[in-house]
Amino acid sequence: MPTWPSEHCASKALYDRALRVLPGGITRIQPWQDPFPVYASHGEGAYVVDVDGTRRVDFLNNFASLIHGHAPRLVVEAVQNRVARGTAFTLPTREEVDLAEAISSRAERLEQLRFSNSGSEAVMCAIKAARALTGRPAIVKCEGAYHGSYDFAEVSLDSTPSDWGAVPASIGYSKGVPRGVLADVIVVPFNDPAAAERIIHAERERIAAILIDASPSYIGLIAISPEFAATARRLADEIGALLILDEVISFRVHHGGAQTLLGIRPDLTVLGKIIGGGFPVGAVAGPAEYMKVFDHRKGKPLLPWSGTFTANPVTMTAGKVTLDLLDAEAIARINELGTRLRRDIAKVFEEYAWPGQVTGFASMFRFLGHRRPVTDYRSCYHDKTESLRVEGLQAALLREGFHISAKGMGFLSTAMGESEIDALVQATARVVSRAASPSPPDATTRRPNS
Ligand SMILES: Cc1ncc(COP(=O)(O)O)c(C=O)c1O
Numbered sequence: 001m002p003t004w005p006s007e008h009c010a011s012k013a014l015y016d017r018a019l020r021v022l023p024g025g026i027t028r029i030q031p032w033q034d035p036f037p038v039y040a041s042h043g044e045g046a047y048v049v050d051v052d053g054t055r056r057v058d059f060l061n062n063f064a065s066l067i068h069g070h071a072p073r074l075v076v077e078a079v080q081n082r083v084a085r086g087t088a089f090t091l092p093t094r095e096e097v098d099l100a101e102a103i104s105s106r107a108e109r110l111e112q113l114r115f116s117n118s119g120s121e122a123v124m125c126a127i128k129a130a131r132a133l134t135g136r137p138a139i140v141k142c143e144g145a146y147h148g149s150y151d152f153a154e155v156s157l158d159s160t161p162s163d164w165g166a167v168p169a170s171i172g173y174s175k176g177v178p179r180g181v182l183a184d185v186i187v188v189p190f191n192d193p194a195a196a197e198r199i200i201h202a203e204r205e206r207i208a209a210i211l212i213d214a215s216p217s218y219i220g221l222i223a224i225s226p227e228f229a230a231t232a233r234r235l236a237d238e239i240g241a242l243l244i245l246d247e248v249i250s251f252r253v254h255h256g257g258a259q260t261l262l263g264i265r266p267d268l269t270v271l272g273k274i275i276g277g278g279f280p281v282g283a284v285a286g287p288a289e290y291m292k293v294f295d296h297r298k299g300k301p302l303l304p305w306s307g308t309f310t311a312n313p314v315t316m317t318a319g320k321v322t323l324d325l326l327d328a329e330a331i332a333r334i335n336e337l338g339t340r341l342r343r344d345i346a347k348v349f350e351e352y353a354w355p356g357q358v359t360g361f362a363s364m365f366r367f368l369g370h371r372r373p374v375t376d377y378r379s380c381y382h383d384k385t386e387s388l389r390v391e392g393l394q395a396a397l398l399r400e401g402f403h404i405s406a407k408g409m410g411f412l413s414t415a416m417g418e419s420e421i422d423a424l425v426q427a428t429a430r431v432v433s434r435a436a437s438p439s440p441p442d443a444t445t446r447r448p449n450s
Helices: 010-021 073-083 094-104 119-134 179-183 193-202 226-239 257-262 288-294 313-325 328-351 384-400 418-434
Strands: 040-044 047-050 055-058 112-116 138-142 185-188 207-213 242-246 268-272 282-286 357-361 364-368 409-411
Touching (some): 073 313, 094 112, 094 282, 112 119, 119 268, 119 282, 179 185, 185 193
Parallel strands (some): 207 242
Antiparallel strands (some): 047 055, 268 282, 357 364, 364 409
């Protein structure tokens, strides 16, 4: 039977149909694969099976959202039970209270929550909340940090040496971003407290929020430095702005999220991915003194926010069961697997003199196509050859039976054990030993994020 990437495989037939009805043949650009995408059929724990029946280890886990892998039994049973009793109501449900309590109990600064349907919406909502609370228009974000699809949050996401400027310039991500958006986003270099202090103080009157991520994916998934996190906190206090911590990915690193592990004290936290247990979700969380911005009880709130499917009981059920299963022990186990993976892959790169490195933190990793020490977006930045090097490795690993992202990222799930980690290490050794001499394979599509 033909398998991907044969011209006669089932993925190709689907792609041909898709080209007629979906621009570029796909909905998410991130999983684009030359010559055409692999179409998923179903998932089983750590594995995903494509429409031709090929089974691969899934280190993508729907871009870090499936913390227990595919179709975990207890989540599936709870969701099936919930679906049979109705999937969405205009009325509130017990499930939204249950999930809010479960998240709130995990960290002191997650006292109250407002749910949304995606991390992008939640980032947008947190920024709007900060503007509403402070009466100021501008936000600060880090160069190269991904915070989802909102014009303001996307500024300087993919700056290049030709446009990034000496002090980070505010660059629109898509064509047509209004100049006003760029004027209201102040960009600072990640992990550079002195530069952040200078830039932020110069604009202090206009700033509503400082938005940070404790381990930005475009910056190698490295951990934020304690000095930078402390400086962001102090500056927010000094200028009367809010500190927003985007934990859409990093919440997985500790029972109480990166804020607990790294001792960060955010005013607002943005959540998503794993808290939805495999269903669309986002949330803004924070102490009641800030979350009152959503409170309608004295008339129109400062920030009215809701949506047709927000806090739907299916997502809430899946999220609650998922978090109940994600105790400190489960997190410690996948964090240790992450350490094992990064250690062993580093040895492989060393042994075969592959000109790259593996970075990451806790249960996350990223293969980089260069060996420069990474502290910020510019030191992580890949030129064309370096990007192709990583894309070549990813494409080869796909053929070996492993899904990682085109930018070399991977996220572990509790469905994985040492055998899946060791299998990836061995496959990587096979690939880089073969690639020790030849030129990188051709892969030319520029990829946005998930
Ligand atoms: C750090 C971060 N923030 C926000 C988002 C946006 O979340 P969503 O894709 O659910 O809109 C993402 C998505 O990958 C993310 O990684």
